[in-house]
Amino acid sequence: MKLFDVYPRFDVTLERAEGVFVYDKNGKKYLDLYGGHGVISIGHTHPVYVNKLKKQLDKMVFYSNSVDLPIQDELAEKLGNQSGYPDYDLFLCNSGAEANENALKLASFHNGKKKIIAFNKSFHGRTSAAVSVTDNPKLSAPINRDGFEVEFIELNNETTLKQSLQKNNVCAVIVEGIQGVGGLDAPSEAFLKTLSDFTRKNNALLILDEIQSGYGRSGKFFAHQYAGIKPDLITVAKGMGNGFPVAGVLISPEINGKSGMLGTTFGGNPFACAAGLAVLEVLENENLMQNVNNVSSYLLKELKQIPQIKKIKGKGLMMGVEFDFPVADLRKKLLFEHQILTGSSSNPNLIRILPPLSIKTEQISAYPAALKQVMSEQ
Numbered sequence: 001m002k003l004f005d006v007y008p009r010f011d012v013t014l015e016r017a018e019g020v021f022v023y024d025k026n027g028k029k030y031l032d033l034y035g036g037h038g039v040i041s042i043g044h045t046h047p048v049y050v051n052k053l054k055k056q057l058d059k060m061v062f063y064s065n066s067v068d069l070p071i072q073d074e075l076a077e078k079l080g081n082q083s084g085y086p087d088y089d090l091f092l093c094n095s096g097a098e099a100n101e102n103a104l105k106l107a108s109f110h111n112g113k114k115k116i117i118a119f120n121k122s123f124h125g126r127t128s129a130a131v132s133v134t135d136n137p138k139l140s141a142p143i144n145r146d147g148f149e150v151e152f153i154e155l156n157n158e159t160t161l162k163q164s165l166q167k168n169n170v171c172a173v174i175v176e177g178i179q180g181v182g183g184l185d186a187p188s189e190a191f192l193k194t195l196s197d198f199t200r201k202n203n204a205l206l207i208l209d210e211i212q213s214g215y216g217r218s219g220k221f222f223a224h225q226y227a228g229i230k231p232d233l234i235t236v237a238k239g240m241g242n243g244f245p246v247a248g249v250l251i252s253p254e255i256n257g258k259s260g261m262l263g264t265t266f267g268g269n270p271f272a273c274a275a276g277l278a279v280l281e282v283l284e285n286e287n288l289m290q291n292v293n294n295v296s297s298y299l300l301k302e303l304k305q306i307p308q309i310k311k312i313k314g315k316g317l318m319m320g321v322e323f324d325f326p327v328a329d330l331r332k333k334l335l336f337e338h339q340i341l342t343g344s345s346s347n348p349n350l351i352r353i354l355p356p357l358s359i360k361t362e363q364i365s366a367y368p369a370a371l372k373q374v375m376s377e378q
């Protein structure tokens with residue numbers, strides 16, 4: 001059997017990883033500014049994480065949600081306290097798409113409505129409801145279409161938002177804290193405040209997809225916290241497990257659960273919870289959000305000195321630099337000549353970086369230095 005061929009891949013074979021570095025089969029070292037798509041939050045193979053998982057492996061890897069698993073409560077309590085949502089409930093699942101799928105279902109269970117508002121260039125995952133609110137028809141199979149009404153509107157356009165919500169038939173609005181795949185555009189603080197206000201007034205729920213922008217990546221626990229709003233549902237995944245698949249929905253206390261309403265076999269298994277606990281412990285003990293802010297301001301200052309960069313987007317360590325030419329060749333040069341892994345987006349002119357939140361200024365400095373060098377050779 002061979003692998004089903006759906007991924008465009010770099011010609012790099014990775015075997016090992018440590019901190020902010022990954023190593024290929026020949027032992028060559030690369031600076032990981034991509035974090036395996038924003039997944040590596042506390043750094044590869046962090047000793048606290050590895051030890052916690054080893055201990056859990058010896059104790060119990062799995063049992064299903066048919067029994068009490070106190071490690072789930074421990075994770076919920078720690079996440080609630082650290083994220084500023086101690087009064088919310090947590091539903092645990094396995095991937096970002098699954099978190100959004102459940103958040104959308106929950107919104108519809110709650111108010112009985114079925115129209116969703118999403119934004120141009122959004123990406124929320126590939127399962128049925130999640131892909132329906134993703135602004136990319138190429139990702140939808142015929143069975144994904146026409147399930148429910150979705151209106152895609154322009155980000156930060158309050159007039160359209162108000163018009164779309166006024167009909168009172170909207171179940172929920174779903175928005176990314178900072179758009180990932182779409183190219184690092186973000187809802188402004190003013191727009192998020194209006195969104196929060198208007199969804200409430202029109203009996204619709206607000207779902208904040210913090211799958212990529214959450215868990216400290218923006219410099220706050222959640223990117224939407226810059227706006228001081230409290231969404232009804234918040235979805236998390238990626239950085240939550242530092243590589244182990246774990247995801248969740250944070251649910252406002254105004255939304256009630258009923259037995260059997262949501263469910264999953266693997267979601268919330270003890271091994272995943274141990275990974276989630278180790279991540280929160282390191283985020284707190286190593287002050288990683290402060291580190292994100294320090295490293296981000298340093299990087300911003302350095303990048304601003306490169307005249308070929310037309311725009312810098314994003315927040316914290318979810319940052320995009322936009323040029324006025326396609327960056328595919330530039331990213332190849334960064335990888336093969338400077339050993340730096342970066343990410344892309346639907347904007348062909350933009351390089352996206354999502355490094356481990358533990359990266360130091362002296363490590364990330366290789367990135368602006370490499371950009372400057374490549375530019376000087378052109």
Ligand SMILES: Cc1ncc(COP(=O)(O)O)c(C=O)c1O
Nearest residue numbers: 095096097123124125180211212
């Ligand atoms: C904002 C956002 N939402 C949802 C998803 C889907 O997550 P997953 O690939 O874990 O299903 C992604 C993945 O890139 C994402 O960036």
